[in-house]
Amino acid sequence: MAKFDLNDSSVVVIVGSGAGGGTLGNELAQKGVKVVILEAGPRIENQDFVNDEWESFSQLAWSDARTTSGTWRVAKDFPNLPAWIVKAVGGSTVHWAGASLRFDEHEFRVKSTYGNIPSANLLDWPITLAEMEPWYAKAENKMGVTRTNGIPGLPGNNNFKVLEAGAKKLGYKTVHTGNMAINSQPRDGRGSCQQIGFCFQGCKSGAKWSTLYTEIPKGEATGNLEVRPSSMAVKIEHDSSGKVTGVVYADESGAMQRQKARIVAVAGNSIESPRLLLNSASTMFPDGLANSSGQVGRNYMRHMTGSVYAVFEKSVHMYRGTTMAGIIRDEAANNPKPGFVGGYEMETLSIGLPFMAAFLNPGAWGRSFTSALDGYPRMAGMWLVGEDMPQETNRITLDPVVKDKFGQPVASVHFDDHPNDVAMRAHAYKQGAAVYDAVGATVTYPTPPYPSTHNLGTNRMSEKPRDGVVNKFGQSHDIKNLFVSDGSQFTSGAACNPTLTIVALAIRQADYIAGAMQKKEI
Amino acid sequence: MREIDRRSKQSRRVFLKGAATAVPVVAVATSIATSIGDAWADDATTLSPATMKTLLKVARDIYPHDVLGDSYYITAIKPWDGKAAKDPAVKSLISDGIARLDQNARDRHKVPYVEVPWEADRVVLLKEIEQSDFFQKVRGDLVVSLYNQKEVWPRFGYEGSSAEHGGYINRGFADIDWLPKA
Numbered sequence: 001m002a003k004f005d006l007n008d009s010s011v012v013v014i015v016g017s018g019a020g021g022g023t024l025g026n027e028l029a030q031k032g033v034k035v036v037i038l039e040a041g042p043r044i045e046n047q048d049f050v051n052d053e054w055e056s057f058s059q060l061a062w063s064d065a066r067t068t069s070g071t072w073r074v075a076k077d078f079p080n081l082p083a084w085i086v087k088a089v090g091g092s093t094v095h096w097a098g099a100s101l102r103f104d105e106h107e108f109r110v111k112s113t114y115g116n117i118p119s120a121n122l123l124d125w126p127i128t129l130a131e132m133e134p135w136y137a138k139a140e141n142k143m144g145v146t147r148t149n150g151i152p153g154l155p156g157n158n159n160f161k162v163l164e165a166g167a168k169k170l171g172y173k174t175v176h177t178g179n180m181a182i183n184s185q186p187r188d189g190r191g192s193c194q195q196i197g198f199c200f201q202g203c204k205s206g207a208k209w210s211t212l213y214t215e216i217p218k219g220e221a222t223g224n225l226e227v228r229p230s231s232m233a234v235k236i237e238h239d240s241s242g243k244v245t246g247v248v249y250a251d252e253s254g255a256m257q258r259q260k261a262r263i264v265a266v267a268g269n270s271i272e273s274p275r276l277l278l279n280s281a282s283t284m285f286p287d288g289l290a291n292s293s294g295q296v297g298r299n300y301m302r303h304m305t306g307s308v309y310a311v312f313e314k315s316v317h318m319y320r321g322t323t324m325a326g327i328i329r330d331e332a333a334n335n336p337k338p339g340f341v342g343g344y345e346m347e348t349l350s351i352g353l354p355f356m357a358a359f360l361n362p363g364a365w366g367r368s369f370t371s372a373l374d375g376y377p378r379m380a381g382m383w384l385v386g387e388d389m390p391q392e393t394n395r396i397t398l399d400p401v402v403k404d405k406f407g408q409p410v411a412s413v414h415f416d417d418h419p420n421d422v423a424m425r426a427h428a429y430k431q432g433a434a435v436y437d438a439v440g441a442t443v444t445y446p447t448p449p450y451p452s453t454h455n456l457g458t459n460r461m462s463e464k465p466r467d468g469v470v471n472k473f474g475q476s477h478d479i480k481n482l483f484v485s486d487g488s489q490f491t492s493g494a495a496c497n498p499t500l501t502i503v504a505l506a507i508r509q510a511d512y513i514a515g516a517m518q519k520k521e522i
Numbered sequence: 523m524r525e526i527d528r529r530s531k532q533s534r535r536v537f538l539k540g541a542a543t544a545v546p547v548v549a550v551a552t553s554i555a556t557s558i559g560d561a562w563a564d565d566a567t568t569l570s571p572a573t574m575k576t577l578l579k580v581a582r583d584i585y586p587h588d589v590l591g592d593s594y595y596i597t598a599i600k601p602w603d604g605k606a607a608k609d610p611a612v613k614s615l616i617s618d619g620i621a622r623l624d625q626n627a628r629d630r631h632k633v634p635y636v637e638v639p640w641e642a643d644r645v646v647l648l649k650e651i652e653q654s655d656f657f658q659k660v661r662g663d664l665v666v667s668l669y670n671q672k673e674v675w676p677r678f679g680y681e682g683s684s685a686e687h688g689g690y691i692n693r694g695f696a697d698i699d700w701l702p703k704a
Contacts, residue, residue: 161698197689374678
């Protein structure tokens with residue numbers, strides 16, 4: 001495995017090893033580019049994952065201090081846990097559900113499609129679906145997405161069968177076990193899904209795609225990629241010409257190191273990525289790096305989310321099998337609907353008893369609450385995930401008071417639901433309940449959003465430098481050897497789960513970076 | 523469908539251990555008043571047995587599951603004694619919180635909280651202190667310490683860890699048999 005010198009200024013340094021960073025690292029390594037990935041969390045392999053929700057949460061979740069504000073309920077229920085993401089090699093591809101969907105054509109041009117929506121900071125992406133299609137195809141092939149490349153769909157579990165039966169009774173048309181980056185048959189050296197039911201706790205069988213055991217070892221095998229776990233980036237440095245020169249990070253022992261770099265790519269998820277750019281402020285860039293537009297940290301999106309759980313007379317045992325292999329897509333289209341633009345997906349979801357108790361209705365107690373939990377074995381569940389409106393005031397800032405153990409200000413996450421989000425959620429709750437009522441639910445529970453798993457938009461792409469942070473290749477408008485490689489590039493959120501798009505963008509970005517390096521442009 | 527055996531498999535270990543360590547054998551033999559069922563509370567070193575017993579009642583009233591015996595709630599609230607021993611702030615949080623609850627109960631019902639006979643009346647008393655730090659901390663701890671007990675899971679039809687059993691691929695992931703034909 002490669003080991004690069006701290007003073008080797010020819011390397012590309014990537015901050016983060018998840019869907020964006022891990023993919024970019026491997027793609028560059030395959031092209032012969034030398035890469036150092038700095039990953040804040042430890043390296044935890046499959047066999048060490050645990051099928052236990054709270055124990056796994058302690059093992060994997062990003063639990064470093066963050067603060068929150070705004071009218072979203074997460075700020076009240078989980079004031080220091082705005083997001084449920086992973087701090088480990090593989091990033092949030094360790095705990096993601098595997099849903100791998102392409103954006104719809106209109107979701108790349110939301111400003112043109114939706115028009116002027118008060119207090120929404122809508123903008124068209126500088127790329128189109130047509131431009132993205134070949135990269136989506138590469139991503140689907142790399143990840144082994146079911147129902148693409150001749151890969152069969154996963155078998156439906158009990159939770160899916162309830163969803164499917166209800167959806168068909170309601171007249172929904174597009175209902176299946178999803179486009180999942182989970183092997184339905186052995187592929188790419190990994191076995192097929194064993195229906196373990198703990199997708200969110202790290203896939204012990206490795207059937208689910210994660211950069212931890214696909215991209216990263218493949219990149220390492222080239223001799224061009226070095227991954228440094230437990231290495232927390234604290235500052236990106238630049239020279240007097242304004243080009244970035246390296247990354248200062250705290251190593252496993254807490255000692256500060258400086259890795260020199262030819263190029264820096266930031267892929268720390270949409271809370272840490274803007275935090276790092278803001279914490280790297282200097283005399284030349286007093287508002288933080290790549291922030292001449294003032295958009296770094298703004299337009300934070302987290303999807304319109306919610307869940308519906310329903311209790312039936314007889315058993316469901318929803319927790320058995322693949323967590324999210326089930327989808328209804330009929331509401332994802334941008335049909336004119338009462339009170340909102342955009343669409344949403346309805347996807348099967350199950351959480352175990354410990355998390356159900358914590359998340360069904362945070363803070364609730366007494367008989368109405370315990371009655372719901374008594375129905376646990378007879379429960380079916382779905383997640384509602386839809387496009388939310390980017391708002392300039394929803395943003396990541398540096399907390400003025402709270403600092404991390406290295407003395408760096410922590411991220412403060414402000415979020416208010418947009419009226420469009422609220423209207424969409426109300427519609428989604430109603431439709432979700434109707435699906436279950438159609439097959440005999442005795443009670444349904446609308447469940448509030450969990451801490452955010454889809455964090456997006458805080459370093460967004462724009463055609464014009466004044467409207468955003470990066471260009472169509474994720475290259476910052478202000479500094480040509482500084483890139484953003486995660487979901488924070490998203491100009492808008494679309495209805496679907498973001499990972500496939502993050503991976504497709506990373507493959508495309510690697511192509512661009514390698515080409516620009518060859519041409520000595522950067 | 524493969525159903526879960528939801529019968530209790532819990533031994534009475536928690537009670538017997540309490541009886542063995544805290545109550546002299548002679549006392550057990552001679553005093554009917556000292557029931558084995560209360561002995562667990564006498565194990566407490568920092569919080570008073572009365573406080574522990576009230577905490578048990580509070581826990582049951584916060585998350586009432588009639589299918590669960592006291593043992594699960596005792597397991598959930600017992601660690602408060604250890605936390606109180608380590609931190610005087612925790613000790614006063616719990617002691618003062620229970621004292622206030624008892625005072626409110628006496629004002630309203632002339633008896634301490636545990637002796638208020640009906641759950642509905644006790645829930646009114648809890649509602650009054652719902653926003654207090656005491657209630658919030660006790661509830662916030664309980665939602666994990668009660669529902670995260672592996673012994674509790676089968677009582678709710680939840681099977682827990684599955685990888686070591688080969689997942690559910692051959693154990694009923696798709697065995698639902700009552701749905702209308704799609």
